[in-house]
Amino acid sequence: MRSAFKTFALLSTALMAVPFMAGDAAAQAAKKIKIGFVTTLSGPNAAYGRDMQNAFNLALDHLGKKMGGVPVEVIYEDDEQKPEVGKQKTEKLLQRDKVDFVAGYIWSNVLLASYKPVLDADTFLISTNAGPSQLAGEGCSPYFFAASWQNDQNHMAVGELLNQKGIKKLYMVAPNYAAGVDGTNGVKSLFKGQVIGQDMTKWPDQLDFSGEISKIRAAKPEAVYVFFPGRAGVQFFQQYSQAGLKKDIPVYSAFTIDAVTLKLQKDLVLDTYLTSTWGTDLPYAANTKFVTDYKKKYNETPAFYGAQSYDAANLIASAVAATKGNLKDKKAVGAALKAAKFDSVRGPFKFGNNNFPIQNVYQQEAYKVSDTEYDLRTVSTVLTAHTDPHAAKCKM
Amino acid sequence: MLLIFEQFLNGLQIGLLLFLLAAGLTLVFGIMDMVNLAHGSLYMMGAYFAAVFTEWTGSFFLGAALALPAGALLGIAVEMIALRTLYTRDHLDQVLATFGLILFFNELARLMFGAGGMTIQTPDWLQGQILILPGLPYPSYRFLIILVGLLCAAFLYVLVQRTRLGMLIRAGASNREMVGALGINIKQLFTLVFGLGSALAALAGLMAGPVTTVQIGMGDNILILALVVIVIGGIGSLPGAFIAALAIGIIDTMGRAFLPNILGSFLSPSEASTLATALSSMLIYILMAAVLVLRPAGLFPAPGR
Numbered sequence: 214m215r216s217a218f219k220t221f222a223l224l225s226t227a228l229m230a231v232p233f234m235a236g237d238a239a240a241q242a243a244k245k246i247k248i249g250f251v252t253t254l255s256g257p258n259a260a261y262g263r264d265m266q267n268a269f270n271l272a273l274d275h276l277g278k279k280m281g282g283v284p285v286e287v288i289y290e291d292d293e294q295k296p297e298v299g300k301q302k303t304e305k306l307l308q309r310d311k312v313d314f315v316a317g318y319i320w321s322n323v324l325l326a327s328y329k330p331v332l333d334a335d336t337f338l339i340s341t342n343a344g345p346s347q348l349a350g351e352g353c354s355p356y357f358f359a360a361s362w363q364n365d366q367n368h369m370a371v372g373e374l375l376n377q378k379g380i381k382k383l384y385m386v387a388p389n390y391a392a393g394v395d396g397t398n399g400v401k402s403l404f405k406g407q408v409i410g411q412d413m414t415k416w417p418d419q420l421d422f423s424g425e426i427s428k429i430r431a432a433k434p435e436a437v438y439v440f441f442p443g444r445a446g447v448q449f450f451q452q453y454s455q456a457g458l459k460k461d462i463p464v465y466s467a468f469t470i471d472a473v474t475l476k477l478q479k480d481l482v483l484d485t486y487l488t489s490t491w492g493t494d495l496p497y498a499a500n501t502k503f504v505t506d507y508k509k510k511y512n513e514t515p516a517f518y519g520a521q522s523y524d525a526a527n528l529i530a531s532a533v534a535a536t537k538g539n540l541k542d543k544k545a546v547g548a549a550l551k552a553a554k555f556d557s558v559r560g561p562f563k564f565g566n567n568n569f570p571i572q573n574v575y576q577q578e579a580y581k582v583s584d585t586e587y588d589l590r591t592v593s594t595v596l597t598a599h600t601d602p603h604a605a606k607c608k609m
Numbered sequence: 610m611l612l613i614f615e616q617f618l619n620g621l622q623i624g625l626l627l628f629l630l631a632a633g634l635t636l637v638f639g640i641m642d643m644v645n646l647a648h649g650s651l652y653m654m655g656a657y658f659a660a661v662f663t664e665w666t667g668s669f670f671l672g673a674a675l676a677l678p679a680g681a682l683l684g685i686a687v688e689m690i691a692l693r694t695l696y697t698r699d700h701l702d703q704v705l706a707t708f709g710l711i712l713f714f715n716e717l718a719r720l721m722f723g724a725g726g727m728t729i730q731t732p733d734w735l736q737g738q739i740l741i742l743p744g745l746p747y748p749s750y751r752f753l754i755i756l757v758g759l760l761c762a763a764f765l766y767v768l769v770q771r772t773r774l775g776m777l778i779r780a781g782a783s784n785r786e787m788v789g790a791l792g793i794n795i796k797q798l799f800t801l802v803f804g805l806g807s808a809l810a811a812l813a814g815l816m817a818g819p820v821t822t823v824q825i826g827m828g829d830n831i832l833i834l835a836l837v838v839i840v841i842g843g844i845g846s847l848p849g850a851f852i853a854a855l856a857i858g859i860i861d862t863m864g865r866a867f868l869p870n871i872l873g874s875f876l877s878p879s880e881a882s883t884l885a886t887a888l889s890s891m892l893i894y895i896l897m898a899a900v901l902v903l904r905p906a907g908l909f910p911a912p913g914r
């Protein structure tokens with residue numbers, strides 16, 4: 214008789230085995246700028262990887278597929294939203310493909326597992342989404358740039374927004390990983406009221422928030438703050454509404470509602486509060502061009518993931534152009550990246566001393582365009598030219 | 610007190626959903642001795658079917674009524690095309706083949722339904738809440754899950770314990786050659802059982818869909834939990850699966866809900882919430898380890914295995 218344990222061991226090993234389907238990017242001739250781009254292209258959150266990929270490709274179209282007159286090749290890798298896979302793909306990009314720049318990364322835990330080999334190889338890493346505090350303070354590096362934000366920033370804006378709305382009693386729910394910890398700390402750093410309860414959920418496996426929602430009901434807060442990127446955000450709002458809490462306790466969120474999730478969230482997120490560093494309606498020429506052409510090419514509305522990737526491509530291009538394609542001079546490339554001489558879709562954008570952006574954070578809201586179509590619009594500016602709180606600890 | 614009761618209901622609801630999945634897996638794995646990792650894919654496809662059919666018909670219940678047979682038919686097709694030849698093979702071959710099926714179905718779902726996921730629209734009256742006790746409204750949809758889970762458990766009990774088909778299933782589990790020698794078409798019986806298991810997976814998927822949204826790969830994580838359930842319950846034992854599923858649902862929910870407060874009484878709040886998250890997600894595996902140490906064959910091992 215087979216013991217149950219043996220069977221379980223066999224099964225779980227098989228299940229956890231990661232499918233190896235690494236794309237074969239053929240080695241290319243020199244005289245080309247190679248960019249490795251790591252993002253999530255399979256699994257439930259693949260839509261975000263695609264959003265980034267689309268926007269990055271669109272930026273290259275706008276650049277004529279050249280940076281500083283040199284042709285560009287991008288090698289996309291799928292991290293499957295797993296830190297160990299992300300690290301492996303990053304190492305492959307460095308060692309086999311010998312890329313000049315590494316970009317991408319949606320998830321803070323994937324970035325934290327992957328950044329070291331890049332920086333150790335004196336290669337520039339431009340994050341297009343994740344902005345963990347670990348790389349913003351003492352761990353800052355001249356080779357790391359965030360074309361997105363520092364994780365705390367949007368959440369700090371939530372804290373400030375809560376103050377503006379006069380909320381005194383808050384309940385917090387966020388996932389238990391690097392960005393969730395940064396997020397809750399971000400809100401707390403500016404929120405003047407009292408946090409009467411906080412749950413950190415299992416990430417990314419937890420799908421059912423019934424336990425947390427019951428606790429929210431029992432705690433009777435004036436508002437709830439949530440941070441659930443990707444599909445988890447859809448589920449949270451669905452269950453929150455089914456529990457009948459939507460009309461009683463308002464929800465404040467960051468990174469939980471975007472163009473992709475909105476297609477599923479619809480009415481569930483009307484009359485909620487959210488913050489973002491970018492919106493489709495920001496009145497800047499670069500932004501209008503990006504949004505219009507993205508919609509034309511992909512027949513979809515871009516999300517902030519894409520906007521940041523678009524910026525990242527232009528940021529890299531500006532550095533390559535400024536150094537006339539001489540990427541050997543790392544100091545010059547670093548200085549050119551830091552100068553950030555490109556038209557950001559966010560309008561005002563510059564790097565702080567820790568290579569994280571100094572930028573505005575806006576309040577946004579979801580609204581109904583037509584019976585079937587929903588969109589996000591910008592309501593107000595919550596934080597202006599904001600520097601993240603870790604910058605002071607960066608000695609660079 | 611009300612909160613404890615509400616959390617108990619939440620645990621019950623998760624447990625029953627888990628039971629629906631584990632019951633199908635138990636039928637196939639425990640009784641046919643077939644390791645079917647693709648069971649989670651059938652769960653996912655069931656949810657997608659329900660989403661598509663609900664959209665077509667405009668009614669959640671019509672959609673569900675169509676998705677169940679569709680799930681069963683898909684399972685039967687998979688059994689006849691891919692799995693039938695594997696019964697006599699080693700478990701490792703079965704693991705390999707059905708793991709391939711997981712990849713296949715995830716890709717298929719992407720091609721057929723897109724990468725973005727789908728929602729299942731439930732009727733408005735299921736979006737509301739039922740007042741179970743004074744001061745305790747409970748989401749009516751979750752209440753429906755509890756109801757369906759309990760009905761399904763009762764149905765399976767009667768089917769397996771009280772009918773001729775159930776007798777054959779039990780006999781086939783203990784000794785398939787003997788059942789075959791008695792003139793029963795064991796091949797057909799197994800196809801039927803597989804279809805039933807797939808229908809149960811589809812039911813679990815379509816019930817979970819409105820709560821969790823329908824997504825590619827939704828079956829992969831919950832399958833691990835379902836495997837834990839059948840290991841704790843005893844492989845091939847439906848009552849075991851039932852009790853283990855409820856236990857896991859309740860322990861998981863209670864752990865998530867109350868550990869932070871318990872730990873918070875002697876730790877700082879942020880330490881407590883971090884530690885509690887880690888601990889509560891470990892709880893069920895700790896339980897499994899304890900069960901395996903004390904009763905290696907599971908809590909209620911099926912007779913004859």
